[in-house]
Amino acid sequence: MAIAERKTGFDLPVTVEQFPVQTPFKFSRDFIRSVREANERVEIKTMTLEHGHATDPIINSLKKGAQRGIGTVLRADKVAPTISGDSSIPEQVDEADLPQVQFQLVNPPTLVQKIPLLGRLMGRDHRKSYIVDDTAWFGGLNLENSNFSDLDFMVKITKPGIVNALVREFERKDKPKNDYMVECDAQTKLLVDVGKRGQSLILDTATELVRKAEKLVQVFSLLLPDGKFASALEDARKRGVDLSPVTGRADALGVPISRLIQKIYEVYFERFHSQIPLIRDDHVVHAKLLIVDGKTVLFGSHNLSTLGVLAGTAEMAILSENPELVRSLERFFQSQVDRIKSGRKFIEDVLKDTDY
Secondary structure, X not given: OOEEEEEOOOOOEEEEEOOOEEOHHHHHHHHHHHHHOOOOEXXXXXXXXXXXXXXXXXXXXXXXXXXXXXEEEEEEEOOOOOOOOOOOOOOEOOHHHOOOOEEEEXXXXXXXXXXXXXXXXXXXEOOOEEEEOOEEEEEOOOEOHHHHHOEOOEEEEOOHHHHHHHHHHHOOOOOOOOOEEXXXXXXXXXXXXXXXXXXXXXXXXXXXXXXXXXXXXXXXXOOOOOHHHHHHHHHHHHOOOEEEEEEEOHHHOOOHHHHHHHHHHHHHHHHHOOOOOOEEEOOOEOOOEEEEOOOEEEEXXXXXXXXXXXXXXXXXXXXXXXXXXXXXXXXXXXXXXXXXXXXXXXXXXXXXXXXX
16 A cells, blocks of 8 residues: 655654555544544535434544534435435434534435435435545445445545545535536546436446456446446457456345335346346445456446436546555455355454455
């Protein structure tokens, strides 16, 4: 892993790993520890937000940080957690739970989005980022209890150009009408889908990367490949590119509407793209990752599916050719493929205090 140097108050250099890949509970422990030591800011963007055994320690750390005078902002999507029509959803977090924290529920639902079940799919703000001072964590994890036992990851980032881009994006006041790209540094870009129905810079970029692949394509996704992304995978297979798409099984999904969608996708996939080889995990695969030829990675909130695009979902992803970031994500990907093939449960990796 690449090592960056930062200065302490005594001007002594301290080595910092720039891109460790963390499983959900490893991320939680690291994030909470960082909040305890925060000096300036704590900023969280999540789609779903709920109380529970996995999320409450993080929520409580925010309250304590705010009580110490740290500028603490928690931003969540108002559509997804409140109108699903699913009575099994745990207690939602509200402003009274977070004294002194700047709690922001964004993206208020339209009349269409208030329709039970259907509304959960339409126009969501799916973006996630976690920031403490000059460190960021980026990936697919929501503050939702079930996500912490899903196959998922967060990348801890200390490289200034990327952290600064994520901070600027979090604090952005204007609302662009079209998707856009932000240069973080010479090797890394931040891609943002604004939620314009039928438009996705991230999915277009992923598809183009697969079209240009020469040797190997590795994918984590909640949903089976579809549309132009699946067609690009099919064409890559015909060119002799080695494909490793990893996804979960429909029966593992906890929300009924999600299970139904995955079952529909399975029928579609068998009908139109059955030649694409799949690696199936018994767990929910909530991770979103594309690695091409061991040189380029794309990861973040996008499931690389047309479903979110047609629903007008706001998304965010990092596109990078940074070799250390690529290697860290390759190690994590291969560790999970090896685990799946061995029959081990993801919980065994979740409980390890390991960076990849």
